[in-house]
Amino acid sequence: MDADDFEQIRKAVRQLVREEVIPREEEIDLDDRIPEELRGAIADMGLFGYALPEEYGGLGVNMKEDVELAFEFGYTTPAFRSLFGTNNGIAGQVIAKFGSEEQKQRYLPRLAAGELIGSFALTEAEAGSDPAGLRTTARRDGDGWVISGSKRYITNAPLADLFVVFARSDPEERGGRGISSFVVDAKAPGVSLGAKDKKMGQSGAWTSEVFFDEVRVPADALVGEEGRGYSKALTVLSRGRLHIAAMCVGMAQRVLDESVAYAATAKQGGAPIGRFQLVQALIADMHTELVAGRALVRDVAARYDSGEDTSVGPSAAKLFCSEMVGRATDRAVQVHGGLGYLRTTPVERFYRDARLYRLYEGTSEVQRVIIGGGLLRAAGMPRS
Template sequence: MSGMDADVFAEVKDAVRRLVREVVVPREEEIDLDDRIPDELRSAAAEMGLFGYALPEEHGGLGVSMSEDVQLAFEFGYTTPAFRSLFGTNNGIAGQVIARFGSEEQKKAYLPRLAAGELIGSFALTEAEAGSDPAGLRTTARRDGDGWVITGGKRYITNAPIADLFVVFARSDPQEKGGRGISSFVVDATAPGVTVGPHDKKMGQSGAWTAEVFFDDVRVPADALIGEEGRGYAKALTVLSRGRLHIAALCVGMAQRVLDESVAYAATAKQGGAPIGRFQLVQAMIAETHAELLAARSMVLDVAARYDSGEDTSVGPSSAKLFCSEMVGRATDRAVQVHGGLGYLRTTPVERFYRDARLYRLYEGTSEVQKVIIGGALLRAAGMPKP
């Protein structure tokens, strides 16, 4: 993917950085306490084109490459994850399924409105018994006349309470097992039989809403099917891979923020009349985070370049997601330690990031699942037969 003109992209990145640091950062505590993104921040994001930065240019997006995507994610990651979450599903897992696999009619119908922020798209894959592995997927889609009837429930669905449309994954062939026989559909959130539960109370990432979604004999027309019947899970894997690399970059942004907070605090907070930064063990914590942050940033940029060239669109993103999500967990933990008792108080940014960071090791494939993907792929490449 070629991406944008370099000068234009530099302007976009600068504008995003200013928006994040000057407009969103001062309102983080309010977002955390109110558990919602203020409407004016949503409007500002839409005006800047953030609801469609990763969607194709011909359909109203900015059409960034993966290398550009991760650079924007470094900026988004610097503030509360809820801000990016608001437009993340449009650019990522929901929007990308339509952009990559949808018919021309579907692209024209949905992508311009997703890119403009007029519609919020939501990606409905996860279920109670089907998280990182689709084998337990219970939601079904059965043919009915010239359409389909979808029945089942989904869990932890980001943006579900504010979604206008769902990209739903359902088993369309009950004879098939595992990832086979799963199809994807566009389902209008207002369709009869669609119910969204109350939004979940989570440990962190307040303002980023997730909820259960129920599909009770929801009828959709034939043209709701995205791409080829029975190939839905392969589509999900393709877009999840891009999403994993994006998450890795968000982790880099958060690590940069907590490092900045730690350095600023250590340079000024005093114990015994001298700044705590004079203590070598405090310097050691700061140094460890800095070294891991540099490694993570370089890794993400390198993996993104190889994603764009087509050289590696699976194992690299999984490794980046694994390393960066574990890295930011260590970084936020050290940041709380540097702040001492203050780091445990709710009004301190590092306390909030400590809670926010924990989710990164779970969603879009847990750390354990990434290890299985990486290990399995490397061993299969060496000729080890599948079980």
């Protein structure tokens, strides 16, 4: 994309976030939903497909551009980005990268337009980061497949029009082998949802359990090669981790801005609390880690686009930035004092929202395993 064109998009996103979303953050938090008019604005800007290929109706941003937009998305409630995040990320990317031409033509233009919401159904109650526990099955039946099982903590499930489902198609295989991926219509007979989850934070971003009871899908529902589904999941999760890292940077910038503005004006003993050196220290630590996180994300994004590093770098960025934003929101509450503990204060909401970043799309512990294992294998250590 031309640099000037991208800058116009970034500025438009910033304007939307700061003029239309931020004023409604408390409403979104209390109502646990994104207002319909905001969904329309998101669609009008092309954000449902900003990371999908241009030839299928998307904006076609690369990873360097993706993270710059995510810095803007992260400045407000995560529910804003969550509405269109799965279309661009872990669900849409499976189809864009591995789908047949027919699948791309069928789904991507409608995902990019916001006519469809896609949802990524990998996690199960007994299978999070370790695929060995995957219990959902896909068995051949005539010229199609029958999928049975359940998925847990599935983002946008209550809104989904389609699911990208990962199921074990070869019961003789273990671990990541023998897992295939399928596109499943959310209205297909046998698909049902659990109750919408009541979460600690990120209100307005919906998740729920999804059940597949003998769901029949045609042969062309299979995405890519049979038995290679888990490698597809890892590929799109790696991109998603870098995107999440950038979201964390955006949130850290927001709580820093809130803290600086508060410390410069709130008074104790007749003087702004910002004159107290220990308050300055909290702000200095927030700023320093934020600058480091932003630089890390930009560096990793450049190496992702070049193909130099598509695994260890994204995990390192996700690990550092998700931990960093947790510290930033904690310090922001501390700067605000008692006011920071009240539900009407933005930093209180971000404190709750930030906690999920260390859990989804791979916990901090999983990122450490990926980083350490990747470096050691690169040094010649054999796989177990």
